[in-house]
Amino acid sequence: MEEKVLKERRKKVRIMQALAMFLVMIMLFSVRDFVEDLMSKDANYEIRYEMPFGTTNGQHVYELFKDGKHVCDIDYNEYNLLDENGNLDIWYCVMIQDVRNLAYMIILCIMLYIVILIVDNTIGGSPFTRKNAKRIRMIGALQLALAVVPGLITFTMKFFKFEYSSLRFQWPGFFMFIIAFAIMTLANVFDYGVKLQEDIDSIA
Numbered sequence: 001m002e003e004k005v006l007k008e009r010r011k012k013v014r015i016m017q018a019l020a021m022f023l024v025m026i027m028l029f030s031v032r033d034f035v036e037d038l039m040s041k042d043a044n045y046e047i048r049y050e051m052p053f054g055t056t057n058g059q060h061v062y063e064l065f066k067d068g069k070h071v072c073d074i075d076y077n078e079y080n081l082l083d084e085n086g087n088l089d090i091w092y093c094v095m096i097q098d099v100r101n102l103a104y105m106i107i108l109c110i111m112l113y114i115v116i117l118i119v120d121n122t123i124g125g126s127p128f129t130r131k132n133a134k135r136i137r138m139i140g141a142l143q144l145a146l147a148v149v150p151g152l153i154t155f156t157m158k159f160f161k162f163e164y165s166s167l168r169f170q171w172p173g174f175f176m177f178i179i180a181f182a183i184m185t186l187a188n189v190f191d192y193g194v195k196l197q198e199d200i201d202s203i204a
Contacts, residue, residue: 009122016116023112027105034098037091043067045090047079064094081162089161096157100150107149111142128197133190140183147176 046065051058052073062076079093114135121132151173 009119013116013119016112016119020109020112020116023105023109027102027109030098030102030105034095034102037094037098040066041091043091045094047074047076047090064090081158083162092157092161096154099157100153103150103153104146107142107146111139111146114139114142126197128190128193130194133187133194136183136187136190140180140187143176143180143183147173147180 043066048063048065049060050063051060052063061073062079064071064074064079078097079088079090081088081093083089118127118132118135121127121129
């Protein structure tokens with residue numbers, strides 16, 4: 001029975017490791033895109049209002065092109081920003097998106113790494129340890145950073161380049177705050193569980 005439990009736990013660790021590798025690969029792709037865009041400052045960027053490939057209902061979207069090649073669909077409001085001379089700087093807007101995405105991926109990878117440490121720590125033993133309680137708090141703090149840091153990066157980069165920059169309320173960020181609060185609450189409950197485990201061990 002105990003061996004069966006250990007196998008299940010090891011299976012969970014392997015799943016988490018596979019997920020971590022997947023996120024690391026995505027992060028590496030994000031780094032690659034960032035470096036490529038950083039080096040292509042003098043490229044010919046343009047925004048076109050076109051019909052997406054494969055649609056026939058007349059729907060149009062804004063698309064980003066670099067040197068005549070399609071890059072991705074975009075939110076026009078994120079790119080229609082003028083500097084102090086009244087000029088668009090599409091390359092700089094691309095860099096804002098790249099840095100924000102990179103911040104997301106770095107924070108997510110760190111969170112997942114901590115989760116793997118927690119799962120690994122539970123193999124063959126109790127999950128209620130001081131280390132795991134601290135790790136859960138770290139996940140809560142990182143979740144809070146996930147809600148704040150990308151938006152702060154966007155605001156700061158826009159502030160130094162364009163005349164208009166604002167912090168807007170966004171529901172996804174609000175939900176991330178709620179999740180961070182829930183994780184912090186869970187950490188306190190977990191800490192109480194650690195104390196109970198220590199009391200049981202001292203009695204035994």
